[in-house]
Amino acid sequence: MSANKFKHSVATHLKTIRAQRQLSLDDVARLTGVSKAMLGQIEREESSPTIAKLWQIASGLETSFSAFLDQGSNTDEGPNFPDDPDMKMVSVFPYSSAVNFEIHEITLTNHHCQMSEPHAHGVIESVIVLAGELEVLSDGHWQAIGKGGTFRFFADQPHGYRAASERVVFQNIVSY
Secondary structure, three states, X not given: OOHHHHHHHHHHHHHHHHHHHOOOHHHHHXXXXXXXXXXXXXXXXXXXXXHHHHHHHHHHOOOOOHHHOOOXXXXXXXXXXOOOOOEEEEEEEEEEOOOOEEEEEEEEEOOOEEEEOOOOOOOEEEEEEEEOOEEEEEOOEEEEEOOOOEEEEEOOOOEEEXXXXXXXXXXXXXXX
């Protein structure tokens, strides 16, 4: 997905949520912890949020991360996060209220470390490493996971992912 298409998708969904819930930018800033100025820039497509910032917005609004991504795009092409060039993410199964989860395939390169703010209370993440070596920060400790390994944790706390190898590919299942 191109950077412009990504910005447009995020802006459109944010505006839709605000309209549906009758929220002002001040309301969204209070719920998400993201400044009103930044939210305005995102809605006007003047700024593209980082992965961490988008998770923060999704968590604060109690909506899925994948809801912000245009599902009509080519599934082999991850979104362009300008501040996270060493992370590619593809939504394998976007969020569905019928099952209450979403699945992403994430590739980290160059020993990239991706930190995440806590998600909503009760959110659980499960990872399955497809290639390379991954380290997951959960409960204040890094857990090493090799190819074929799995790990599940509560994501309503600060957590992170780090490529222990030059490149790691893993599936991330987010259960709401």
